[in-house]
Amino acid sequence: MAFISAGYNPKKPMENRITDIGPRKYDQFLPPVLKDNYGKWDYHEIIEPGVLMHKGLSGDEVYTVRCGGARLMSVTLVREICDIGEKYCGGYVRFTTRNNIEFMVGTKAEALALKAELNGRKFAAGSHRFPVGGTGAGITNIVHTQGWVHCHTPATDASGTVKVVMDEFFEDFGAHNMPAPLRISMACCLNMCGAVHCSDIAILGYHRKPPLVDNEYVDNLCEIPLAVAACPLGAIRPTKVEVNGKEVKSVAIKQERCMFCGNCYTMCPSLPLSDKEGDGLVIMAGGKISNRITNPKFSKVVVAFIPNEPPRWPTLAKVIRKIVDAYSKDANKYERVGDWAERIGWERFFEKCDLEFTAHLIDDFRDPAYYTWRQTTNFKW
Amino acid sequence: MAKHATPLLDQLESGPWPSFVSDIKQEADNRHANPNGVEYQIPVDVCDDLLGLLEMSYVDGETHWKHGGIVGVFGYGGGVIGRYCDQPQMFPGVAHFHTVRVNQPSGKYYSTDYLRSLMDLWDFRGSGLTNMHGATGDLVWLGTTTPQLEEIFYTLTHDLNTDLGGSGSNLRTPADCLGQSRCEYACYDVAALCYHMTIEYQDELHRPAFPYKFKFKFDGCPNGCVAAIARSDFSVIGTWKDDIRIDQSAVAAYVKGEFAPNAGAHSTRDWGKFDIVKEVVNLCPTGCMSYDGSKLTIDNKECYRCMHCINTMPRALKIGTETGASIFVGAKAPILDGAQMGSLLVPFVPVEGEYDEVKEVVENLWDWWMEEGKNRERIGETIRRMGFQKMLEVTNIKADARHVQEPRTNPYIFWKEEDVEGGWQRDINEFRKRHQR
Numbered sequence: 001m002a003f004i005s006a007g008y009n010p011k012k013p014m015e016n017r018i019t020d021i022g023p024r025k026y027d028q029f030l031p032p033v034l035k036d037n038y039g040k041w042d043y044h045e046i047i048e049p050g051v052l053m054h055k056g057l058s059g060d061e062v063y064t065v066r067c068g069g070a071r072l073m074s075v076t077l078v079r080e081i082c083d084i085g086e087k088y089c090g091g092y093v094r095f096t097t098r099n100n101i102e103f104m105v106g107t108k109a110e111a112l113a114l115k116a117e118l119n120g121r122k123f124a125a126g127s128h129r130f131p132v133g134g135t136g137a138g139i140t141n142i143v144h145t146q147g148w149v150h151c152h153t154p155a156t157d158a159s160g161t162v163k164v165v166m167d168e169f170f171e172d173f174g175a176h177n178m179p180a181p182l183r184i185s186m187a188c189c190l191n192m193c194g195a196v197h198c199s200d201i202a203i204l205g206y207h208r209k210p211p212l213v214d215n216e217y218v219d220n221l222c223e224i225p226l227a228v229a230a231c232p233l234g235a236i237r238p239t240k241v242e243v244n245g246k247e248v249k250s251v252a253i254k255q256e257r258c259m260f261c262g263n264c265y266t267m268c269p270s271l272p273l274s275d276k277e278g279d280g281l282v283i284m285a286g287g288k289i290s291n292r293i294t295n296p297k298f299s300k301v302v303v304a305f306i307p308n309e310p311p312r313w314p315t316l317a318k319v320i321r322k323i324v325d326a327y328s329k330d331a332n333k334y335e336r337v338g339d340w341a342e343r344i345g346w347e348r349f350f351e352k353c354d355l356e357f358t359a360h361l362i363d364d365f366r367d368p369a370y371y372t373w374r375q376t377t378n379f380k381w
Numbered sequence: 382m383a384k385h386a387t388p389l390l391d392q393l394e395s396g397p398w399p400s401f402v403s404d405i406k407q408e409a410d411n412r413h414a415n416p417n418g419v420e421y422q423i424p425v426d427v428c429d430d431l432l433g434l435l436e437m438s439y440v441d442g443e444t445h446w447k448h449g450g451i452v453g454v455f456g457y458g459g460g461v462i463g464r465y466c467d468q469p470q471m472f473p474g475v476a477h478f479h480t481v482r483v484n485q486p487s488g489k490y491y492s493t494d495y496l497r498s499l500m501d502l503w504d505f506r507g508s509g510l511t512n513m514h515g516a517t518g519d520l521v522w523l524g525t526t527t528p529q530l531e532e533i534f535y536t537l538t539h540d541l542n543t544d545l546g547g548s549g550s551n552l553r554t555p556a557d558c559l560g561q562s563r564c565e566y567a568c569y570d571v572a573a574l575c576y577h578m579t580i581e582y583q584d585e586l587h588r589p590a591f592p593y594k595f596k597f598k599f600d601g602c603p604n605g606c607v608a609a610i611a612r613s614d615f616s617v618i619g620t621w622k623d624d625i626r627i628d629q630s631a632v633a634a635y636v637k638g639e640f641a642p643n644a645g646a647h648s649t650r651d652w653g654k655f656d657i658v659k660e661v662v663n664l665c666p667t668g669c670m671s672y673d674g675s676k677l678t679i680d681n682k683e684c685y686r687c688m689h690c691i692n693t694m695p696r697a698l699k700i701g702t703e704t705g706a707s708i709f710v711g712a713k714a715p716i717l718d719g720a721q722m723g724s725l726l727v728p729f730v731p732v733e734g735e736y737d738e739v740k741e742v743v744e745n746l747w748d749w750w751m752e753e754g755k756n757r758e759r760i761g762e763t764i765r766r767m768g769f770q771k772m773l774e775v776t777n778i779k780a781d782a783r784h785v786q787e788p789r790t791n792p793y794i795f796w797k798e799e800d801v802e803g804g805w806q807r808d809i810n811e812f813r814k815r816h817q818r
Contacts, residue, residue, distance in 0.1 A: 016539075017456075038561055044564075074509055078500050092492055097606060123400055127397060129399055144516075150464065151444060153444070159401045170396070232717040276443060298722070366719070
């Protein structure tokens with residue numbers, strides 16, 4: 001494993017340096033039919049789950065086959081995507097915002113043949129490589145974060161929880177059987193790199209124990225004022241403690257004030273929160289981003305805590321199954337989860353989903369809390 | 382024979398959904414077999430060690446990654462996130478395992494040639510594991526060592542003609558929906574604006590100068606496929622001002638059942654015959670539509686362009702032709718003071734030319750936020766702290782009833798002295814002449 005230089009000279013870092021050129025321009029990556037019809041599309045149809053047809057005003061058609069993927073992909077898998085793109089799509093591929101892969105071809109026959117081929121490709125252990133679906137009123141791929149695979153603050157794993165939920169809803173990924181699109185998102189801590197706060201169903205990793213204080217190292221590893229300022233609830237104050245007979249600067253935490261956001265840990269590695277029993281999942285529901293029919297809205301917390309149950313998180317899959325089944329059975333056509341919950345009333349939502357309503361679900365965080373309490377006689381028995 | 386036993390992770394190889402465990406194992410095998418004779422620049426068993434470390438997290442119920450250190454490429458303050466594991470003796474392959482963010486092309490389109498060249502670089506100098514794509518939009522490359530960073534950057538810029546993405550208190554890598562490249566709903570050239578803004582603000586993207594992160598997202602229409610209104614500090618969402626175009630013969634075809642409603646999005650389930658009154662007219666949130674049995678009418682002045690009718694009958698109804706975008710500011714996830722949705726700042730902006738109208742708004746916001754924002758305060762929080770009016774003032778935008786869902790319910794108006802007749806300087810003795818103590 002000899003080091004091979006690309007040409008960079010560490011002694012003269014500015015020599016031949018190229019910076020600030022930005023990404024390659026998109027137009028060189030568009031398949032010719034997209035380039036020809038750019039800005040001149042007439043309409044689209046979803047021929048069958050996972051297969052879209054877009055028609056240009058010119059009369060041109062392009063067929064897109066969409067397939068799901070784990071967001072975590074190896075170069076070997078991406079090269080396989082390239083092989084497929086070269087064999088069927090003139091050397092072009094596309095990825096969607098929700099971690100799907102799109103292959104574009106010229107005719108319906110090619111699209112259906114490609115769908116069959118993609119659905120036939122599997123890993124040796126049996127899971128699909130490129131399951132086709134993710135269109136229309138179904139359950140599309142889950143957007144998610146890094147989790148235990150590659151992050152320092154998670155309260156759960158992302159790839160694993162997503163895998164078990166998508167296994168549970170695999171049929172719905174390849175079907176148009178929901179009242180409206182159902183978007184599930186996953187974020188492995190409150191930082192929400194995955195911004196799950198406007199999803200039909202959100203899976204959120206959450207800590208429940210205040211940070212430990214590594215007194216011996218706080219003052220060496222952290223700027224104490226930054227750690228103090230990092231707490232949105234003013235629960236951290238500077239203090240002095242005795243470690244091995246020596247007085248050292250550290251911080252003290254008012255534990256009952258902590259909401260477990262982990263912001264202090266982000267600023268100070270000597271305040272870790274992770275804990276096997278403390279950490280787990282929150283389920284939120286009823287958010288949306290689209291402006292269709294109703295305004296975009298936030299997801300609401302409907303299950304305060306589900307323990308981490310790796311590797312297959314059976315309770316998580318079961319709880320989401322209950323919500324999806326109740327929604328699917330009861331909602332009107334075009335009605336998103338949140339619209340359905342608002343129409344029937346949240347009290348009815350908990351009843352229909354067979355979820356227990358607990359005090360944890362009543363907002364008590366600052367001003368917006370009051371606006372979520374019931375201030376009317378209009379409620380249901 | 383696997384380097385580490387992973388009995389828990391192995392259970393994630395079953396089930397139909399693509400297994401990331403199977404994929405990492407495939408990459409581990411590929412690195413050991415090395416069919417292309419790659420001179421791997423980081424440990425060959427990096428994938429094995431990642432699986433071993435992850436298995437340990439599955440047992441412990443806790444992550445084994447430490448905080449990032451300060452690593453990066455010379456002159457940039459973002460694009461690389463330092464990452465070290467906390468059990469380096471057991472898993473030396475991932476002892477140093479930094480993330481590299483590479484700016485994705487707009488719309489996430491690739492030629493396979495380009496995609497292969499990126500993968501070849503990452504195979505050679507990194508773990509061979511990626512995210513396609515990260516939550517903000519970048520290609521995320523998981524795991525390499527510090528000495529490889531400059532080499533990767535050198536090849537990216539010299540040979541692959543591309544650049545790193547954003548991280549830290551920078552402009553984050555802008556992202557867009559696929560826009561006019563393949564969608565009839567796109568109200569402006571999303572990819573062109575996204576690309577232009579990315580190039581225009583390279584300095585802000587690579588060098589942290591902000592109080593905290595700042596995200597641009599560009600959605601072509603109110604359907605919001607890239608989630609701009611929920612996820613970006615500055616979201617540009619396509620809209621139009623004139624009338625929805627109606628093709629009455631296509632409306633008739635939907636009514637007769639010749640065209641599938643919603644482009645076939647409900648095809649697996651039998652929802653009965655399409656009923657235009659029930660499914661379109663009565664679901665219109667503004668009640669601005671009517672259907673007399675043969676003709677669909679829209680009172681466009683009352684329409685607020687929610688897209689429902691257009692989504693439901695895409696062959697019959699088209700967006701208007703006087704198109705542009707609305708700008709929303711301040712969306713963010715809950716850290717720290719709760720989640721925020723983007724708030725409407727500019728109801729309509731033309732998206733054309735060099736996009737001066739868009740850039741003026743951005744730059745005014747930045748000037749203000751960089752002056753007033755506290756450390757780690759998103760602009761949405763600055764707006765809440767200092768008031769919406771302040772944002773209007775710094776962007777020279779006139780208040781408009783469209784800015785609010787409803788007017789305020791308290792009369793606690795912060796009048797300014799210059800707005801009050803006679804000013805605030807008064808003489809107590811003059812007052813006492815009229816009022817005894």
